[in-house]
Amino acid sequence: MPEQSIKVIPPALLSAADAVANAAQKAATPEPGAVFAAVPGSPADGVLATFATGIVTQTAQMSAEAAGEGPEMVAKTAAGVAQLQGQDCDNAAQIQAVGNSAAH
Numbered sequence: 001m002p003e004q005s006i007k008v009i010p011p012a013l014l015s016a017a018d019a020v021a022n023a024a025q026k027a028a029t030p031e032p033g034a035v036f037a038a039v040p041g042s043p044a045d046g047v048l049a050t051f052a053t054g055i056v057t058q059t060a061q062m063s064a065e066a067a068g069e070g071p072e073m074v075a076k077t078a079a080g081v082a083q084l085q086g087q088d089c090d091n092a093a094q095i096q097a098v099g100n101s102a103a104h
Contacts, residue, residue, distance in 0.1 A: 010081045017077030021070030029063065 039045045 010085065013077060013081050017074045021073045024066055025070045027066060
């Protein structure tokens with residue numbers, strides 16, 4: 001089997017985590033004016049206003065849940081990168097030891 005080198009590239013992983021965190025933060029921010037505004041006195045608008053109120057409430061709840069996720073994702077990715085780098089160093093040392101023992 002040919003030798004395969006697998007390297008951890010921390011900047012790429014951390015950059016990806018940062019991008020995901022930013023996207024999650026953006027998704028957690030409700031868009032202003034995205035919910036229907038009812039015209040007073042219209043029965044159809046009254047029904048739609050009820051639905052819109054429910055949507056606003058649910059959006060606020062989902063936004064509150066997602067708002068703190070970004071920093072946690074970045075922290076977990078950084079910890080994962082550190083663990084992968086440590087494992088990469090251990091693997092390299094073990095491979096070198098096998099190579100050294102074969103040479104003797």
